[in-house]
Amino acid sequence: MKKITSDKLNQSIKQVAWTNSKGQKQISYYLKYTFNGKRRSIKIGNAATPIQTVRKIASELQAKMLLDTSFDPLAKNDKHTATTDYVFAKYQQQLEMNNRKTIQEYVRLYEKDIKPGFGHLPIDTISRGDVKSWFDDLSLRSKYTANRCLTILKTVFEIAIDYEFIETNPASRIKKHLEVKRNRHYTPEEKLKIFQELFRRLDEDRTLIHSVSFILLLIFTGARKGELAKARWEDWYGDYIELKDHKTDKDGKTRKIWLNSQSRSVIQALQGEKKRKTILGIKNPIKLWNSVKLACGCDDLVLHDLRHSFGTISTNSAKIQTLQTGELMGHKSLSMMQRYQHIEDKTSKENIEKIGNEILLDVQLPTVYQ
DSSP states (O other): OOOEEEEEEETTEEEEEEEOTTSOEEEEEEEEEEETTEEEEEEEEETTSOHHHHHHHHHHHHHHHHHOTTOOTTGGGGGGOOBHHHHHHHHHHHHHHTTOTTHHHHHHHIIIIIIIIIITSBGGGOOHHHHHHHHHHHHHHOHHHHHHHHHHHHHHHHHHHHTTSOSSOTTTTOOOOOOOOOOOOOOHHHHHHHHHHHHHHHHHOGGGHHHHHHHHHHHHHOOOHHHHHHOBGGGBOSSEEEESSOTTOTTSOOEEEEOOHHHHHHHHHHHTSOOOSBSSSOSOOHHHHHHHHHHTTOTTOOTHHHHHHHHHHHHHTSOOOHHHHHHHHTOOOHHHHGGGOSSOOOOOOOOHHHHHHHHTTTOOOOGGGO
16 A cells, blocks of 8 residues: 655645555645644644644644643544554454354453453554564463464555545564475374274263264264364255355355265264254364374374374375366465375376275274165
8 A cells, every 4th residue: 555645735735646455546734833842743633634724623623722831632632542452343344244153262362361451541642663562572471362363453444545544554564484385194093093092982971972883984074174064954965964154155165074974874863962052062073183193102193183194095095186186175376276186297087985995995884874
């Protein structure tokens, strides 16, 4: 966003012209003055303000300053200055209007990592140095989180510019950390250990069936954890689960999670349990997963890596086309799909059943899932 500044109207009046993030041309007028030896400026008009009115406002303020040397035009506006919390609320409204599915996650990150340092501050008092110090401190805990929070904060500042609370974005020149895309997937040996440990625990404690089933469906379908967690019984249509509300529904299309015979067996086993609103009955099997992976000696394997593994098996072992793999996994971009072609690029049209058979190679499902 390039701003053009001019003082042709008057040496004390600054005209600033720019194009906002929506491509709309904007003009603001500021009165430049000095108070207590410090150069300051106050907004006195915009594109809708007649030039005569701008000059009149400037003259009146200058007259007041001459008559009362303690008068500071900005002082009366200090208590009305928009805070970062106020501007983030504006951002949240925009996300809601656009039906963005990331609202809850953005709010969580803001409340935890941005609000404590900046929420209460007038947004026009935050400097680039303030943002850089905050970003460096947060990076010590997590570079990934710092990157995500910086993106949110940059957008908040851009909105503040659109509302003319500030003129420049103090986060614009701060560079994110280089992120290496995670590409961990389980080995054949790890896969066998995981299955054995899951089945052993289920055999010893039947109350674990919802958590075990959740992990098995992550393995068999390649679906996202959040998608499976929200799937209700009415969303199940035998060969697939169809979700209206999902991560990639910007075009309004539903997301189909295709089910192989192994996945159907898992869901059918849950039918015999006391039915809950959702198919799996729980939001997250992380507690069981953390214990299982530790017992299997693959403690660096996170739940999302089961999705990576599904994609790898699909393109490599089951020889499924890249686009077909992406369709099964709910991907919308080819660049995302290509992440799962790191072993071979040999493809042939297969189906979800073949992936299930490849995953369960040398593995026998327990009786409860048969």
